[in-house]
Amino acid sequence: MPLIWGRNPVAEAFRAGADVEKLYLAEGVKPTGVVEEILRRARAARVPVQHLDRRALDRMAGGGVHQGIVAEVSEYRYADLDEVLARAAASGEQPLLLLLDSIQDPRNLGALIRTAEAVGAHGVVIPRHRAVGVTPAVVKASAGAVEYLPIARVTNLGQAIEELKRRGIWVVGLDAAGETSYDEVDYAVPVALVVGAEGTGLGRLVAERCDVLARLPTRGKVASLNAAVAGSIALYHAWRSRESQDGHRPARHLGPG
Numbered sequence: 001m002p003l004i005w006g007r008n009p010v011a012e013a014f015r016a017g018a019d020v021e022k023l024y025l026a027e028g029v030k031p032t033g034v035v036e037e038i039l040r041r042a043r044a045a046r047v048p049v050q051h052l053d054r055r056a057l058d059r060m061a062g063g064g065v066h067q068g069i070v071a072e073v074s075e076y077r078y079a080d081l082d083e084v085l086a087r088a089a090a091s092g093e094q095p096l097l098l099l100l101d102s103i104q105d106p107r108n109l110g111a112l113i114r115t116a117e118a119v120g121a122h123g124v125v126i127p128r129h130r131a132v133g134v135t136p137a138v139v140k141a142s143a144g145a146v147e148y149l150p151i152a153r154v155t156n157l158g159q160a161i162e163e164l165k166r167r168g169i170w171v172v173g174l175d176a177a178g179e180t181s182y183d184e185v186d187y188a189v190p191v192a193l194v195v196g197a198e199g200t201g202l203g204r205l206v207a208e209r210c211d212v213l214a215r216l217p218t219r220g221k222v223a224s225l226n227a228a229v230a231g232s233i234a235l236y237h238a239w240r241s242r243e244s245q246d247g248h249r250p251a252r253h254l255g256p257g
Contacts, residue, residue, distance in 0.1 A: 002073050004139045005057070005066035007034045012144020014041040019074035023047050026054040026068035038069065064140060076134040079150035081160060084123030085167065087150055088190075091122065095169055095190040096238060099125045101157055101206045102197040103227060106132050110141020111228040112195065112235075117145035119239035124149060125192075127157045161209045164192050171210045173202050174234055176224045178213035185214050187238040188245050195231035 001021060004010060011034050013020055023042050031039055042049055060070045088095035098116045103109045109132050116124055132138065133153065139146050154160040161171050172185055173194040185191075194210060196202035201224075207213060216230050224230070 002075060002136060003060055003070055004073055004136050005061040005064055005070040006140050007038070007067045007069055009139050009142075009144045010069050010071045011038050011041075012147050013071060013073060013139075014038060014045070016144070016147030018147050020045065020047050020071050021074065022072040023049045024057060024060065024070040024072075025049055025051050026057050026066075027051050028054075029068040035069065061136075064137065076146070078134070078153040079123065081125065081152050081154065081163060084125065084150050084152050088122035093120075093122070094188065094242075095192070096121045096187075096235075096242075097123050097125060097164070097169070097192040098231065098235065099157065099161065099171075099192050099194040100127075100131065100231075101194060101202050102127060102131045102200075103195070104130075104132050105198055105227075106135055106137035107141045108198060108226070108228040109134075110138040110143075110146075112231045113138070113142040113149060113151065114145040115228075115232040115235050117142075117149040119235050121149065121235065121239075124151045125157070125160055126151065126153055128153050128155050131197075158205050158209050161192070161194070161206065165209075165211070170212075172234075173207055173210035173213045174216065174230055175202055175207060175213040176215055178215035180212050180214045182214040182216050182234050183237055183241075185212065185238075187241040191238060193231070193234055193238065195227055195234075198227050 004013060029035060057066050057070050098112060098121050113124055134146055134151060165171060169190040169192050171192045171194060216225060216233060
């Protein structure tokens with residue numbers, strides 16, 4: 001059964017109503033703060049709690065930083081494209097989607113999901129093959145955001161892009177060689193932002209299907225940005241661009257965490 005670890009990811013799993021099957025707590029961990037909340041929610045959900053030696057949790061987390069808490073959860077349930085679009089329709093907002101082309105580093109995927117959730121994106125689409133899925137490391141890196149944002153896993157990302165275009169969604173690919181700057185794109189319309197793989201960027205077939213290729217200008221000697229950084233900058237700009245045009249929805253503070 002999949003495991004997640006770390007106090008915030010486990011707490012977010014409980015808050016989002018995820019199916020937590022069992023909770024493991026390191027001996028000597030004090031039941032205060034978020035730990036107290038986790039234990040209270042575990043009792044309410046009748047989730048069994050087992051106290052273990054911290055070294056046992058180290059092994060369970062595979063060397064990850066578990067902060068004295070590991071949880072067994074049910075298999076992650078991926079959404080489908082229709083569910084993602086239905087979420088956007090229910091919100092009454094223009095769709096804002098994040099598509100990821102063969103991201104392989106769990107930390108990058110988790111960071112992108114975390115940013116997408118923070119800025120109010122309606123869903124994430126990832127390919128089934130040659131890309132990381134929602135693993136415990138991704139859950140940890142997302143700080144629990146995977147519990148709040150639908151993630152669709154598709155067999156062919158290019159075909160998914162064509163389907164989104166048929167539904168009236170403008171597809172913007174981030175590419176260092178793009179002719180348009182990312183801040184010149186109109187984000188007030190339905191948008192799917194596509195971020196390419198670490199190192200190689202967008203695949204040729206994916207890039208060819210995008211309506212526009214947008215670049216993030218740089219002035220330093222490094223020619224391109226990390227995939228998670230580039231995607232996060234563009235997502236944040238898309239959100240703020242929409243907010244400034246609509247002028248009605250107050251922005252809650254987004255700070256580091």
